Amino acid sequence: MQHLLNAAMLGLTIIMVSVVAHASSSLPTPENGTLRIASWNLLDLWHEPNVALNKVSENESTRARSATELRRLQQHAKALKSDVIALQGVGTPQAVRRLFPAREFLMIFSQQLAARLGKDKRALSDPRHRQTYTAIVVRKKKGLRLMRRTHLRNMAAPLHAKNSQQSQMAVGALVRVGRKTFWVVSTMLDGNCVQQSNTD
Numbered sequence: 001m002q003h004l005l006n007a008a009m010l011g012l013t014i015i016m017v018s019v020v021a022h023a024s025s026s027l028p029t030p031e032n033g034t035l036r037i038a039s040w041n042l043l044d045l046w047h048e049p050n051v052a053l054n055k056v057s058e059n060e061s062t063r064a065r066s067a068t069e070l071r072r073l074q075q076h077a078k079a080l081k082s083d084v085i086a087l088q089g090v091g092t093p094q095a096v097r098r099l100f101p102a103r104e105f106l107m108i109f110s111q112q113l114a115a116r117l118g119k120d121k122r123a124l125s126d127p128r129h130r131q132t133y134t135a136i137v138v139r140k141k142k143g144l145r146l147m148r149r150t151h152l153r154n155m156a157a158p159l160h161a162k163n164s165q166q167s168q169m170a171v172g173a174l175v176r177v178g179r180k181t182f183w184v185v186s187t188m189l190d191g192n193c194v195q196q197s198n199t200d
Contacts, residue, residue: 035144035177037184038082042073044132047094054091055127074099083144084175086186087135092124096135105137108149112169134186136173147181148174 044062046053049070052061065073077085077099090096093109100107110133116123123129138146152170170187 035084035175036080036082037084037086038080039086039088039186040080041088041188042095042099043089044091045073045089045095046091046130047098052127053132054130061127070098083139083141084173084184085137086184087137088186088188089132090135091130091132093135096137100137103140105139106146108136108138108146108171108173110134110169110171111151132188134169134171134188136171136184136186138173138175143177145176146173147176150174152185152187 044053045065049067050064052064054062085100087096090109092113093107096107096109113123113133116131120129123131136149138144150172152172170185172183172185174181174183
């Protein structure tokens with residue numbers, strides 16, 4: 001079971017961003033003047049235990065997480081102690097909220113899910129029509145503000161099926177710490193990027 005948890009964390013990257021402190025009574029910088037940013041590919045995360053997000057074919061589905069595995073992911077999310085987390089490979093806002101509760105984090109979830117639901121109600125109910133999306137969560141803490149959110153269709157990368165016409169839109173968060181403002185973007189890179197870069 002531990003190897004499944006490790007596999008779910010393959011895409012995890014943590015970046016420590018040093019922030020120059022500027023005195024401000026209304027908007028102080030986070031503790032130690034450091035902002036902790038992570039990027040985490042959750043590999044087809046669905047919010048219900050023992051339910052696979054996607055049915056690729058009659059004999060193949062994405063991995064279903066048990067209740068124990070979901071609890072371990074929750075523990076890992078808490079242990080990150082990150083302020084801003086860019087997420088990939090999540091199936092629903094509820095899946096994000098299992099790991100990053102609303103009382104602690106603001107969430108930006110890809111508008112692509114709502115757009116797909118508007119065209120096909122099976123986008124959530126039928127595993128043959130489900131897909132994964134990108135998201136960003138921002139911790140609710142003094143000195144850290146989410147200023148703006150955006151959805152970037154032109155950064156979309158192909159999804160699972162080789163000939164799929166679907167793609168994952170990127171999401172962006174404009175974050176302010178003290179007097180420093182910067183963008184954090186969550187995007188799913190195409191696996192072919194690695195193959196192409198090796199041939200350049």
